Amino acid sequence: MIRCIIYVRTSTADQESGLETQIDDVTAKVYQAGDREIVRIIRDEDVPGDSDPEYRDGFKEILQMVENDEFDELWSQSRDRLSRDVDILGYIRVMLKKKDIAIICLDDEDNKAFARIKDLFGEMELEKYREKRYKGMLRRIESKKVMSRPPFGYTVGEEGGLIIDESKMGIIRRLFGEFDNPFASLKTLSIKYNIPVSTLRNIRSNPIYRTGEVRWAGKIAYYVNPIVPEDKDQMLKTEWEGN
Structure with missing residues (x-):
């Protein structure tokens, strides 16, 4: 049995694709695929699509589950639910691929050649994302701005x-x-x-x-x-x- 988690996200700008709608759509597709069980449904509500996944409460839980080998497939309604930023999307794809975890989005094209191109693109985007994030952190350090969630107090x-x-x-x-x-x-x-x-x-x-x-x-x-x-x-x- 393939272990699946469903990730759903909304931002304040979302009007139609609410959390429950996403859950219903993806759950139906998971069961249609067969030989799968849903082990967790993880939500991020009112979270911008270009936000760093490591700073999302829900997605941080996914990253921890990746380290603990708790699931085999990550399902989402669309790629922009994971991120609207192509650099971050590439980062997510490559990070999960290293653990042999598949990402399945309902809007993905059913084309293996295209999927391979996306994987190669993801490798390049990962390096771009790391460089972009590093430079961004240096700018925040120089201006003494917050780099992550503030400590208690x-x-x-x-x-x-x-x-x-x-x-x-x-x-x-x-x-x-x-x-x-x-x-x-x-x-x-x-x-x-x-x-x-x-x-x-x-x-x-x-x-x-x-x-x-x-x-x-x-x-x-x-x-x-x-x-x-x-x-x-x-x-x-x-x-x-x-x-």
Whole structure:
């Protein structure tokens, strides 16, 4: 039995091709193809078609499933549901092909020669996409703009850079005051502050909170204002003991 996942996406500009319509169309085709089971339906709602797949909540789940070898075919209503950007579409095709995962879109031409041309084109587009993304990241680093989703406790300012989220600053400072407490496990703190353990682990290990370092590719890209400056340990101790 071939394991299939269905990917559906809408953007704010979509008028007709809603999520449920896409699901109905693709599900029918999967079952018509025979010898297949749908193991997951993954949705991205109100997500632009030219957005980076690694920053889409739904598509990030697909990438994780790729690494875990959880499916054999990715089905979608059309190629533009995967991406409206040809560079990104080529990137997606090649990444999945490396794991022998087929991409089946209902608007794909039933022509093997044409499919091979698309695969070759995808290899070239992957290199173009990587170069384009690399240059884009360098520009964002130079202008100190956000490169990915802001860490907990930070938000995006009007100029596109990372700024401290004042509403979460107190929580972050209290957390750092408690991280050294041997009786306060991450699970305990998770229950106390209603924050997932994985998020707490990231907060504890991310240098941005103490030094303001924003890292990319293992190196310091630039600095922002830290929420818990290293020279304010006494302040942390006072805040923690006062709660």
